[in-house]
Amino acid sequence: MSERDTAIDPADVERVRVLATAARDAARRLALLSRAEKDAALHVLADALVAATDDVVAANALDLARGREQGMGDGLLDRLRLDPPRVAAVAQALRDVAALPDPVGEVVRGSTLANGLQIRQVRVPMGVVGMIYEARPNVTVDAAGLGLKSGNAVVLRGGSAAADTNRALVTVLRQALADAGLPEGAVGLLEGGHGAVRALMTARGLVDLLIPRGGADLIEAVVTGSTVPVIETGVGNCHVYVDAAADLDRALAITVNAKTHRPSVCNAAESLLVHAAVAEEFLPKALAALSGEGVVLHTDALATRSAEAAGVPHDLATDEHFATEFHALEMSVGVVDDLDAALAHIRRFGSGHTEAIVTEDRAAARRFTAEVDAAAVMVNASTRFTDGGEFGFGAEIGISTQKLHARGPMALPELTTTKWVVEGDGQVRA
């Protein structure tokens, strides 16, 4: 609630009002475009980005230099970097979005009522979508592209570390929109300090949806500080539970993949739970394999025995460890008496993102998928599969960890709402 309790500078409120009003006007145009018109515009944007590669790379160099001065780590610097191949990749992503089906106009359901009224629920754009995100400048282009394809105008608020890059990218995109005969207001960049962000979060009636992407602190601040509708994304304390009836070779491969394939992302596993009946057989192998991949291990009392048997480095797992999303080569490991204990542990420590069970027992799999309350529940598969690309959506604007509107990977349909169209020949209520 902190964000909202502090007064907001009227200049920031006005800056947001101007941006959002231009976006609203643009959105009215975008909502009426055919798929062909939107796809053609996306190719114009892609070509413009490639043509402007030098300007974008030069602007990015300023951000990189500032980052180095401020002692930004190599990992963050790499996420911030845009070299010519990456600019080409970002442009290609726009062409890929053009190739996706248009969600707008889809008839979700409909019927003819007893009185002859024909009703249908049709997908329409949200209108104005705000994005608040951190360092990666490709999000700026992805959001603009997904917004355009779904008929939405976007108001973008990127991280200050990428300020010069984002300004250059948005300048190119807005000019390209104008060249394509579309309103520049379809893509707006919100500059200014935290006050500007607070003004965006409280722009009721001007912004239809706000999507935060970034670390837990950013997301918490946006979710609790906003009075406009928000979709909470991407916080994941994911578990792999190895059941008594697990195929232990599969369990080993899934555990190592879920933890080490890409540790920094939200669908990576942070915690391993093993049924007591297979702990002594499975854990020494699993802990040795994880340790061999450089994973720091926090083991509970029973798992510690296996760590010692395997002779791998470890320390004693605390509740703190089990509650932590390491987003690194680090994992908490526990032994549970049975499926009920595993479900109770996941209820207590899970974040509702992705939970996996490894088992050959149908009953255990059915209970796990029915009782775990999460956006995605995996049976005999890595947690890493919770991803818009892997699910075949062709794009991803984020992974929702809330229950309202969208849950799990969000792509184009999740950027739309619906409208009821009712056609009659003079019907009135009796």
Place this chain on the structure above:
Amino acid sequence: MSERDTAIDPADVERVRVLATAARDAARRLALLSRAEKDAALHVLADALVAATDDVVAANALDLARGREQGMGDGLLDRLRLDPPRVAAVAQALRDVAALPDPVGEVVRGSTLANGLQIRQVRVPMGVVGMIYEARPNVTVDAAGLGLKSGNAVVLRGGSAAADTNRALVTVLRQALADAGLPEGAVGLLEGGHGAVRALMTARGLVDLLIPRGGADLIEAVVTGSTVPVIETGVGNCHVYVDAAADLDRALAITVNAKTHRPSVCNAAESLLVHAAVAEEFLPKALAALSGEGVVLHTDALATRSAEAAGVPHDLATDEHFATEFHALEMSVGVVDDLDAALAHIRRFGSGHTEAIVTEDRAAARRFTAEVDAAAVMVNASTRFTDGGEFGFGAEIGISTQKLHARGPMALPELTTTKWVVEGDGQVRA
């Protein structure tokens, strides 16, 4: 933001925590019930209400007496009243909900991925749904019934005017749940003052969804004061636009029905817009008919001529009038030059609930349905049809006027979220 800036009494926070935790535990049970078990329980609740008619009516008498002392108007007293026939009707509503299909378990979409993973998106209950509403005690029973059918536990916060009635109703419902072998925590009643409401609105992680039902002030306070997800409902400044190509007999019937059939509700029309080409022919008849039904008329300069021609009482419409939801036999009336002017007026004054056009011109109908941004757009039909019952949903928990999650009439499916279930045979990310 006012609601949230004031401190909340820890006793209220604790009261909400206890209620919501009991609801959470109950929701875990409800989520696993079969349709047959839920339907049987709904009949137990209905029978228990009928059996407890005398207790409920006696408790309601206390509320009615208090209301009269406090000078409550006849209209509100009537909405508050529960006599034996109304108790029977409320019980029957529970049996009607039992007859509706169960939304839980529906497979929304699914596919088999190239790697053999079988993914499906399945409807599951939200979990804990909070309701904040005003005088009508039937909402207490409706919300409990719709919650149970959709596998959700509910935390109910009714108006203080109905405090004794709601306490009696919830006591009966909780005992009936216990008799049916279900957790009493599935239906909780939040008592206490405004502090208790603020505690409910900020119970993040305890409440999955909050639905306010009532006047604009209540809804605004809940939407801006909540940090838990909210669905905004039921604010409606609805227009009937009579196009140049309208069938004027249909236009007259639709206008009178939309305004006078039930003026107090959100899908009643508040404003009439008429194309200049048909104003002189249509308006005198329409204004005479409306005035004959007792409608107070606020006419713009051009409509005033017709009012005078018809010799009906009227005053000059101001922007204030056009912006007002009268929810009474009162209407603003304007003449517009063309469809564009009508669309611009609706953009300016509409609330995004329901807008109607009367026309025989396909092009005008297509533009109106495409360009009006509202939950429901009617062609040649009364605005009064935006209703869960009329749409064939069999029930209604409210009418969403926001774009996130649900838009328009909300019934059982809108009280659910989804979960991705992914089944494999050892797949890992390459």
